[in-house]
Amino acid sequence: NAGVTQTPKFQVLKTGQSMTLQCAQDMNHEYMSWYRQDPGMGLRLIHYSVGAGITDQGEVPNGYNVSRSTTEDFPLRLLSAAPSQTSVYFCASSASGVNTGELFFGEGSRLTVL
Amino acid sequence: KQEVTQIPAALSVPEGENLVLNCSFTDSAIYNLQWFRQDPGKGLTSLLLIQSSQREQTSGRLNASLDKSSGRSTLYIAASQPGDSATYLCAPEPDRQAGTALIFGKGTTLSVSS
Numbered sequence: 001n002a003g004v005t006q007t008p009k010f011q012v013l014k015t016g017q018s019m020t021l022q023c024a025q026d027m028n029h030e031y032m033s034w035y036r037q038d039p040g041m042g043l044r045l046i047h048y049s050v051g052a053g054i055t056d057q058g059e060v061p062n063g064y065n066v067s068r069s070t071t072e073d074f075p076l077r078l079l080s081a082a083p084s085q086t087s088v089y090f091c092a093s094s095a096s097g098v099n100t101g102e103l104f105f106g107e108g109s110r111l112t113v114l
Numbered sequence: 115k116q117e118v119t120q121i122p123a124a125l126s127v128p129e130g131e132n133l134v135l136n137c138s139f140t141d142s143a144i145y146n147l148q149w150f151r152q153d154p155g156k157g158l159t160s161l162l163l164i165q166s167s168q169r170e171q172t173s174g175r176l177n178a179s180l181d182k183s184s185g186r187s188t189l190y191i192a193a194s195q196p197g198d199s200a201t202y203l204c205a206p207e208p209d210r211q212a213g214t215a216l217i218f219g220k221g222t223t224l225s226v227s228s
Contacts (some may be wrong), residue, residue, distance in 0.1 A: 033215060042220035090157055103148060105157035
């Protein structure tokens, strides 16, 4: 029962470096999304996708890119890392392409930008 | 813009107490509402999903109610146990055809002592 798998679990970057957070789900879910969680700020939506080839911006998209070439994968790219992007990142998926239904989360990726 | 408030922010109770966690939201035009649990250092787990046409949903010792017109949902936990200690988050979802997704409250951190 893999569910939603995120890699890496931990990452340290220097300011200006780029990297990709990977997210894969094996439940054939249409909807996938990326959130960041910061103390005192709660969970904030970065980008989401309602199906392969379709992505849209969430509340805090600046500095992040996404693509959805397959149903299973939804990588999140940091183009030029900044200390403000230090956070815990969560990927989530659900079966419905229109409205969410039950949302399944990965275990998170903890990113530190120095 | 949907705003979600959860009260209290933190709660400490002895084992066996019945308790109520509150969630209020500003935009009552929601499709559904989910309650999640998050353990420290972990991802979120969906506990209950209430469709907009429903008034409540039950799972074991958990009961969640929804009053769309007043913008409120409550999570009732019966006979609390130390294993219930976690952060509980609510997330109303607007109709995604409007181009938005789940918005999370900041959560209520529950500590149940034995």
